[in-house]
Each structure stands twice: as C-alpha cells, then as structure tokens.
Amino acid sequence: MDNTGRKTRGKSKKIISRGLTCIVVVFLVIVAGAVALFWNELRTISSITKIDDYGAYQMTYYGDYGFDEFLEVGAQSDADIEKFVQSRSTL
Numbered sequence: 001m002d003n004t005g006r007k008t009r010g011k012s013k014k015i016i017s018r019g020l021t022c023i024v025v026v027f028l029v030i031v032a033g034a035v036a037l038f039w040n041e042l043r044t045i046s047s048i049t050k051i052d053d054y055g056a057y058q059m060t061y062y063g064d065y066g067f068d069e070f071l072e073v074g075a076q077s078d079a080d081i082e083k084f085v086q087s088r089s090t091l
Contacts, residue, residue, distance in 0.1 A: 040062045040063040041063070043060075043062040044059060044060065044061050044062050044063065047059050047060040047062070066088050069088075070084055
C-alpha cells in the first residue's frame with residue numbers, strides 16, 4: 001500500500017476520535033444538567049432509610065413546599081387553595 005491509504009486511515013481515525021469525544025462531552029453536559037435540575041429530588045431519594053423490620057421508612061424532603069408564599073397570598077376558600085397549588089405546579 002502506498003502513503004495515500006495510510007493517510008486516509010489516519011484521517012478516519014481522527015474523525016472517529018473527534019466524533020466520540022463530542023458524543024462523550026454532550027453526554028456529560030446532559031448528565032450535569034440533569035443533576036443540577038433534579039438536585040433536590042436526588043437528595044430526597046437518597047435520604048430514604050429503613051427504620052424497622054415492619055416496612056417503615058424515613059425520608060428527608062429537600063426542597064421548597066411553598067408555604068411561605070402561601071402565607072403571603074392567603075386563601076379564603078378551598079378554591080383559592082386549589083388555584084395556588086395549581087399555579088405552583090406549573091412553575
């Protein structure tokens with residue numbers, strides 16, 4: 001084989017290497033974004049511990065219940081509470 005075959009093979013290896021590197025970088029960015037987005041949920045799930053042999057578990061909730069905001073808004077009826085909960089779930 002002459003030098004042309006070696007050069008082509010070398011270029012192919014470079015292209016494949018760069019493509020795989022790009023895929024790995026994109027994958028790491030996606031994973032980092034998912035961890036950042038769901039950090040409180042992941043901490044909450046990892047805090048689950050079994051406390052006895054009868055199926056009782058304990059969990060610490062890491063997040064915002066929105067109770068302070070609810071106290072600021074207030075509610076006069078069940079419909080007001082429903083509106084507040086629905087507005088929080090769309091955030």
